[in-house]
Structures are given as C-alpha cells and as structure tokens.
Amino acid sequence: MNNFFQLLDKHKWKIATAESCTGGVIAASITDYAGSSAYFERGFVTYSNEAKMEQLDVNPITLQAFGAVSEQCARLMARGAYAHSLADIAISVTGIAGPGGGSDDKPVGLVYIGLSTDTHAEVHKHLFEGDRAAIRQQTLMAALNHVIDYLETL
Numbered sequence: 478m479n480n481f482f483q484l485l486d487k488h489k490w491k492i493a494t495a496e497s498c499t500g501g502v503i504a505a506s507i508t509d510y511a512g513s514s515a516y517f518e519r520g521f522v523t524y525s526n527e528a529k530m531e532q533l534d535v536n537p538i539t540l541q542a543f544g545a546v547s548e549q550c551a552r553l554m555a556r557g558a559y560a561h562s563l564a565d566i567a568i569s570v571t572g573i574a575g576p577g578g579g580s581d582d583k584p585v586g587l588v589y590i591g592l593s594t595d596t597h598a599e600v601h602k603h604l605f606e607g608d609r610a611a612i613r614q615q616t617l618m619a620a621l622n623h624v625i626d627y628l629e630t631l
Contacts, residue, residue: 478506481621482516484628491518492624493564495533495554497545498572498588499613500524503620518564523554533557533569546571546583548600555591556598566627567593568620572603574612588616592623599627 485492494504504520507513521532526545529535535553543549554569572588579585586605592598601623605615 478510478621481507481625482510482513484625485516488565488628488631490565490628491516491563493518493558493562493567494520494620495558495567495569495591496520496522497524497529497554497570498574499570499616499620502613502617503568503570506617506621518562521558521561529554529557533561544583546573546587546589548589548602551589551591551600552593552598553591555593555600559593559595565594566624567591568624569593570616570620572612572616574609574616576609586612588612588619590616590620590623592627594627597627599623 496503501522507517523529523532526540533554534557539549551569551571555567558567569591573579573585575585588603589600591600605612
C-alpha cells in the first residue's frame with residue numbers, strides 16, 4: 478500500500494472506487510491507513526443493477542446486452558465513479574465472487590476491473606481462484622496494482 482499512496486501523493490491525485498463484487502473492501506482497505514483522506518475522495522458500493530444505473534449512470538441497455546459482469550459494465554462503472562466524484566482517478570470492480578452465481582460463460586472468479594481518468598479508460602479481465610474471501614482479496618490486490626501500474630506511466 479505504501480507505493481500506492483506514494484504514487485497518489487506524487488501526482489497529487491485522489492481516487493474514487495466503484496465496487497460491486499467486493500462490497501466496499503477496496504474503499505475499506507484504503508481508508509484503513511491514517512492520512513488516507515488526502516488520497517481517497519469517495520466510494521460507491523453498487524451491488525445491484527439499479528444502484529449501478531442510479532449512482533454511476535450505467536446504461537440499462539448495456540446491462541441487458543452484456544450483463545453486470547462484463548468489460549462494458551466495468552468501463553461504465555469507472556467512468557461513472559470518475560464523473561460523480563472529485564477524484565482524479567477511479568477504479569471499478571464487477572465480478573462473481575461465489576460460491577454460486579457462476580456459469581460456463583461467466584464462472585465464479587471472473588472479475589473485470591475498470592480504471593478511468595479524464596483522458597484514459599481501461600478494463601482488465603481476471604479469473605481468480607479460491608473461495609469468496611480469496612476472490613475478493615485477489616480483486617483488491619489486482620485493483621490496487623492496476624492503479625499503481627497506471628500511475629507509474631505518468
């Protein structure tokens with residue numbers, strides 16, 4: 478986490494989170510650190526499709542066509558978190574943490590992580606293994622690492 482905060486501090490950036498399958502784990506992990514208010518702007522926990530539409534402007538047509546667990550939804554969640562915050566960067570996660578809810582097309586452990594700034598958007602697809610807690614922990618670490626990787630390119 479130190480590198481995460483160092484990079485946000487270096488760029489004088491704040492982050493917003495939009496979480497579905499992690500239910501606020503990323504926001505909680507960031508705010509576990511004293512002084513995190515200098516870097517954490519706000520978090521959205523949008524577990525339901527309605528919350529994704531209302532709070533993050535995820536298009537219902539996108540949800541109908543691709544589902545909540547999709548690259549398209551992760552991208553819109555990250556863009557929505559960025560647009561509805563005062564953050565410089567937003568991260569989103571949507572996936573299937575299990576133990577149920579998976580299918581052949583979208584198995585348990587499938588997670589999409591989106592990242593958005595004013596000029597950049599990207600989505601990463603992951604297939605994590607383990608139980609619900611392990612999948613959520615791996616999602617947390619991957620999300621933070623995607624932010625670190627992006628900030629290191631600036």
